[in-house]
């Protein structure tokens with residue numbers, strides 16, 4: 593029997609063609625889990641060029657891939673900035689599957705507008721980062737956690753933080769503060785939910801080779817007169833060279849850790865924050 597047979601996993605913001613969410617959906621589906629995927633309807637201007645070229649249809653496309661692996665899949669559009677939309681999403685998953693065993697909080701605000709010194713950071717950008725990167729993780733934990741407690745079958749909650757949750761970078765006040773908060777939320781939720789057999793852990797990736805859209809990268813590429821993908825490729829190469837293991841992470845490296853934390857092998861692990869960074873940071 594596949595290790596996650598009979599389990600249902602929600603993965604937030606899994607629509608990116610090369611994102612962590614898609615890699616996780618395919619990994620968990622390959623292990624037998626049924627999947628619910630969320631994403632927000634992204635503006636055409638917010639799509640990575642490779643997704644536009646491929647005619648990528650976000651969670652609809654990932655959903656087809658999951659189904660092809662033999663698992664069921666429910667794509668749900670949900671703006672994680674609104675608690676009523678999160679509640680509707682959780683209710684839809686419960687109506688559809690009747691259970692939730694695994695929650696992967698993978699969401700983040702689109703990066704770039706936050707990349708300024710703290711003295712220049714607009715309050716609305718700060719608020720947006722806290723809303724999507726932190727408050728949405730809290731709300732999903734609260735609403736899904738209640739269902740898990742009610743079902744009485746335990747569960748797994750995995751919060752995708754960042755190495756920026758352990759060491760801040762310049763021009764990263766909003767991102768780092770929002771991700772540091774995720775680790776506090778992970779520890780407190782782990783203690784609150786331990787009596788119900790619900791394990792809560794975090795994963796802290798270093799740089800990942802995704803096609804994520806970054807407003808900052810797009811603006812720098814325009815300034816330098818190079819295509820965005822060329823600019824991004826340079827960043828990926830430089831990050832790889834700066835990493836002890838000699839390459840940047842692939843989304844599958846993160847999905848493997850999420851799969852481990854979802855499995856029975858991680859049954860005695862809770863409240864932890866695991867680095868997946870090729871040796872860039874040790875604590």
Ligand SMILES: NC(=O)c1ccc[n+]([C@@H]2O[C@H](COP(=O)([O-])OP(=O)(O)OC[C@H]3O[C@@H](n4cnc5c(N)ncnc54)[C@H](O)[C@@H]3O)[C@@H](O)[C@H]2O)c1
Pocket residue numbers: 605606607608610611612613631632634670671672673697698699700701702703724752753754755796797798799800801802803804805
């Ligand atoms: N990519 C990296 O280098 C990196 C490094 C460390 C940590 N991480 C973390 O890994 C996780 C996944 O990163 P990624 O690079 O695969 O993601 P990404 O940046 O490619 O995707 C972000 C997703 O968030 C969605 N989103 C934006 N606003 C939203 C909203 N209001 N409601 C719902 N969805 C919204 C977007 O549609 C997009 O699909 C994130 O939590 C990120 O912080 C990524």
